[in-house]
Amino acid sequence: MQSNNxxxxxxxxxxxxxxxxTGMFSRVHETVKAVDDVSFSIAPGETLGxxxxxxxxxxxxxxxxxxxxxxxxxxxxxDGEDITGMKGATLRVRRRKFQMIFQDPYGSLNPRxxxxxxVGEALDIHKLVDSSSARKKRIEELLQAVGLDALYAQxxxxxxxxxxxxxxxxxxxxxxxxxxxxxxxxxSALDVSVQAQIINLLSDLxxxxxxxxxxxxxxxxxxxxxxxxxxxxxxxxIVEAAEAEKMIREPLHPYTQALISAVPEVxxxxxxxxxxxxxxxxxxxxxxxxxxxxxxxxxxxxxxxSQEVPPLVEKAPGHFAACHFAGKKIAG
Amino acid sequence: MSLLEIKDLKLDFGRGAExxxxxxxxxxxxxAGETVCxxxxxxxxxxxxxxxxxxxxxxxxxxxxxxxxxxNGRDVLKMPVGELREIRGGVVSYIFQxxxxxxxxxxxxxxxIKESLKLHKPEKANNAEVIRLLKLVGIPAPExxxxxxxxxxxxxxxxxxxxxxxxxxxxxxxxxxxxxTALDVTIQAQILDLLRDLKNRLGMAILLITHNLGxxxxxxxxxxxxxxxxxxxxxAAGELLRRPLHPYTKALMNSVPKLSGNMDRLVTIPGxxxxxxxxxxxxxxxxxxxxxRPDCSAAVPALVEVEPQRWVRCPYWNDAIK
Numbered sequence: 191m192q193s194n195n196x197x198x199x200x201x202x203x204x205x206x207x208x209x210x211x212t213g214m215f216s217r218v219h220e221t222v223k224a225v226d227d228v229s230f231s232i233a234p235g236e237t238l239g240x241x242x243x244x245x246x247x248x249x250x251x252x253x254x255x256x257x258x259x260x261x262x263x264x265x266x267x268x269d270g271e272d273i274t275g276m277k278g279a280t281l282r283v284r285r286r287k288f289q290m291i292f293q294d295p296y297g298s299l300n301p302r303x304x305x306x307x308x309v310g311e312a313l314d315i316h317k318l319v320d321s322s323s324a325r326k327k328r329i330e331e332l333l334q335a336v337g338l339d340a341l342y343a344q345x346x347x348x349x350x351x352x353x354x355x356x357x358x359x360x361x362x363x364x365x366x367x368x369x370x371x372x373x374x375x376x377x378s379a380l381d382v383s384v385q386a387q388i389i390n391l392l393s394d395l396x397x398x399x400x401x402x403x404x405x406x407x408x409x410x411x412x413x414x415x416x417x418x419x420x421x422x423x424x425x426x427x428i429v430e431a432a433e434a435e436k437m438i439r440e441p442l443h444p445y446t447q448a449l450i451s452a453v454p455e456v457x458x459x460x461x462x463x464x465x466x467x468x469x470x471x472x473x474x475x476x477x478x479x480x481x482x483x484x485x486x487x488x489x490x491x492x493x494x495x496s497q498e499v500p501p502l503v504e505k506a507p508g509h510f511a512a513c514h515f516a517g518k519k520i521a522g
Numbered sequence: 523m524s525l526l527e528i529k530d531l532k533l534d535f536g537r538g539a540e541x542x543x544x545x546x547x548x549x550x551x552x553x554a555g556e557t558v559c560x561x562x563x564x565x566x567x568x569x570x571x572x573x574x575x576x577x578x579x580x581x582x583x584x585x586x587x588x589x590x591x592x593x594n595g596r597d598v599l600k601m602p603v604g605e606l607r608e609i610r611g612g613v614v615s616y617i618f619q620x621x622x623x624x625x626x627x628x629x630x631x632x633x634x635i636k637e638s639l640k641l642h643k644p645e646k647a648n649n650a651e652v653i654r655l656l657k658l659v660g661i662p663a664p665e666x667x668x669x670x671x672x673x674x675x676x677x678x679x680x681x682x683x684x685x686x687x688x689x690x691x692x693x694x695x696x697x698x699x700x701x702x703t704a705l706d707v708t709i710q711a712q713i714l715d716l717l718r719d720l721k722n723r724l725g726m727a728i729l730l731i732t733h734n735l736g737x738x739x740x741x742x743x744x745x746x747x748x749x750x751x752x753x754x755x756x757x758a759a760g761e762l763l764r765r766p767l768h769p770y771t772k773a774l775m776n777s778v779p780k781l782s783g784n785m786d787r788l789v790t791i792p793g794x795x796x797x798x799x800x801x802x803x804x805x806x807x808x809x810x811x812x813x814x815r816p817d818c819s820a821a822v823p824a825l826v827e828v829e830p831q832r833w834v835r836c837p838y839w840n841d842a843i844k
Contacts, residue, residue: 243706351794381563382733383791383810386777390788408706415779415788438781452711453781454736456763466715467708470676 197231197267198402199255199288199370204228204264206247206254210475222474224250226426227264234369235400239417239434241410241449243471247426248406252372255404256290257281269369286316289363293375295355299347305333305358306343312365332361335398337391353384360391364399372404377412389416410453414438419508422446425474425482428502432509442511444520445483465520481514488520523595525694525727526552526575526614531589533570533579535798541585542799544570546751548589549825554694557721557728559738559759561774562748563795568731571748572697575729576610577601594694612642615688619700621680625672631683632668635690642691655686660716678709685716689724696721699731714740735775739763747771750796750806753825756833767828767839769814770807805836813841 206225224247232238242248253259255266257273265274273284292298299308309329312318319325330340336357347355356376363371373392377385393416395401407413413420414434421431422445430443441447451465469486472478478485484495494514502512511517533545545567552558560568573579575591577598591598594613601609618624626634632652639647649668656664659682672680681701688696698717702710718741721728730741738745742759747768755768766772776789793810796802802809804819811818815838825835 243708353794381795382774383563383777384794386779386788386790387792389779390790393787410707411779411781414781448708450781452707454710454714454734454740456735456739456775456778456780464711464715466711468712470678470709471706 196233198234198236198269199404200231200267201255202229202265202267204251204254204266205262206250206259207262220475223426223477224474225254225261228423228426228428229264230421230428230431232370232402232404235396235402236419237396237403237405237417239413239420240404240406240423241408241413241420242423243408245471245474246423247474248423249374251423252290252374252404252406256288256372258290282315286366287368288370288372289366289368290372290374291356291359291363291376293379295352295359295379296347298359299355301347304344304346305329305338305361308347308358309333309343309361309365312362316366318366328365332364335364335395336361337387351384352380353387356380356388357391360388360395364395367399368401370402370404372406374406375408376405378407378409385412392416410438410449422449425472425477427482427512428510429483429513430511431502436509440509442505442509442516443483443513444487444489444515444518447520448488481512483513489515489518491515524551524592525554525556525594526550526729527590527592528571528575529590529592531571531574531591532587533567533574534585534587535583537582537585543587543801544584544751544798545574546801548748548751548753550746550753550756552695552727552729555721555725555727557730557741557743559742559745560729560731560748561733561735561738561745563733565750565795565798566748567751567798568748569699572699572729572731573616574598575695575697576614576616577606578610578616607641611638611688611691611693613693614695614697615691615693616697616699617681617684617688617701619703621677621684621704622672624684625680627672629671630668631670631672631675635668635683635687638687638690651690652686655690656683658689658720659683659686660712661686676709677705678712681705681709681713682716685713685720689720692724693726695727695729697729697731700733701730702737703732703734717741735763735778747774750801751798752806752822752835753833754807754835756825758831761832767832767834768807768836769811769839769841773810773812807836813838 204225205227208222208224210220210222240248254261265272268287306329309332310325313325319328329343333340338357377388405416417434420434420437421428424445430446441450448465448467467486480496480498481500484490500512500514502510505511505516528548528550531545531548534541534543536542548571562568570579586599635652636647652668653664661667661682702713738759745759745762746753747755749770755771766775773791777791791810804821805823808814808818823835823837825833828834
């Protein structure tokens with residue numbers, strides 16, 4: 191999937207396979223294909239959404255891009271530079287360009303560090319400030335940018351609410367002035383009324399600083415709201431990718447159609463047709479033969495979908511789908 | 523006589539100077555066969571209210587300061603423990619957010635369901651009845667599933683087992699506390715479908731606790747919105763979603779992104795949800811409210827019936843929010 195501009199991030203045929211060790215001698219018997227041949231790109235200042243259910247590999251994909259887990263195959267280009275094989279100091283310098291914010295605002299901040307230490311650590315590692323007064327000033331700026339009072343710098347994470355902690359996490363990511371932030375479910379642990387604050391903060395920061403986001407979430411409505419393009423992931427594969435609005439209006443893949451219909455609707459006037467998918471998401475250790483979605487798919491054709499893996503192809507300009515019958519409506 | 527009538531329930535955590543009011547004057551009725559949703563953010567007292575129906579909140583630290591809970595014609599708060607045991611499961615059953623944590627990991631699911639039958643329907647405590655219940659909640663191949671341990675099942679299947687266990691005693695009221703929050707959207711749709719179907723077939727009432735207004739539209743007949751220990755709005759579900767009256771309900775609805783291709787900026791509620799023991803004086807939403815006036819913080823406004831069957835705790839509900 192290509193975006194029109196020169197890409198900031200380009201992921202090519204990325205695979206992350208985890209060995210599953212079983213038995214007394216811990217031999218590797220099977221592998222989980224958490225990310226299986228995924229390619230996409232993100233333009234500078236763009237937000238790309240990534241949705242999928244638990245276990246589909248969306249978090250692993252984000253972590254593999256950050257090189258927090260090692261990709262099994264494929265490559266990741268950042269600013270045109272292949273970072274897949276980089277190690278140690280070479281990689282650390284590149285980390286200035288891309289940062290991550292996490293789902294759990296409680297677990298992702300060190301409880302023994304003050305806000306100043308948490309945010310300042312990145313400044314120290316990358317030697318971005320040369321005096322302690324400049325450091326203090328920079329931390330104040332960062333806290334103000336995320337809507338926190340500079341007085342909070344001396345406090346510890348436990349003194350803050352979930353939303354405020356997420357702001358601290360964002361300030362920490364912003365400290366190195368990254369070009370890309372990978373947001374892994376940044377609002378799903380927050381209260382509804384606080385979610386909107388963080389979503390707006392992320393869009394403001396993007397407008398002011400031109401940061402690109404890979405926005406990973408399971409909530410389709412949130413992803414659609416913040417993203418210009420959206421990818422849908424199922425069992426390690428991208429099954430559909432398109433502009434956000436287009437995806438919601440004319441989903442091509444039956445899984446996307448089912449996901450959209452499963453979102454409970456607030457407005458009683460716009461009742462969508464409901465399609466309830468049977469069964470559970472299959473185990474990624476034994477993904478089904480053929481199309482990974484076919485056992486749950488209402489329009490799957492025996493003999494075709496159960497044998498041939500559908501490739502991700504461009505069905506309409508900028509609209510990709512991996513389905514033999516892409517565009518066919520599933521009945522309610 | 524309603525199936526459930528909660529009258530002016532007041533519950534503290536802690537005693538004396540340490541006491542913090544978690545539920546402050548909640549009144550709510552549920553008729554037989556009705557689905558009522560209790561909506562609110564974390565710490566608003568919705569779960570504590572629901573758990574009080576079978577007096578599941580441990581005392582201490584909790585302390586019932588006032589009110590009555592009439593369930594099936596008897597006051598739960600005055601009941602001796604022996605009678606409570608009959609009510610729990612017999613009249614009201616619960617399902618919770620984390621089915622994995624609610625099931626015992628070392629017993630087969632069939633035996634866990636049978637245990638519920640032994641307590642309330644001893645004559646039916648056999649495999650045939652367990653299989654019938656598992657079939658009822660849509661578990662495929664129940665004959666082999668009864669021998670499964672909880673870890674051998676997915677989250678959606680575990681929640682179905684919980685529902686089967688709750689239904690074993692044929693309760694009149696099912697309290698579902700965020701039953702789908704831990705589940706994926708496609709599984710959430712399955713469980714909500716199941717609850718709706720069971721309600722129609724068995725005619726039981728459901729008290730559904732959720733923070734998701736979309737679920738309210740899908741499931742509820744009536745809905746109560748809670749904020750900081752109090753009900754702030756109570757209405758028929760369709761009415762409330764079409765035309766919310768309390769500023770908090772309005773703000774809550776506007777702050778949720780909707781699937782519509784609409785990229786407008788979200789309307790946010792400033793500040794944070796107040797914590798128990800730290801509720802602001804007067805109207806508790808006033809510090810975050812876009813239409814608050816200086817007198818809002820003076821006294822707690824009353825929950826007033828502003829239109830037939832529409833209750834709002836805000837004297838300025840008619841003011842438009844910009």
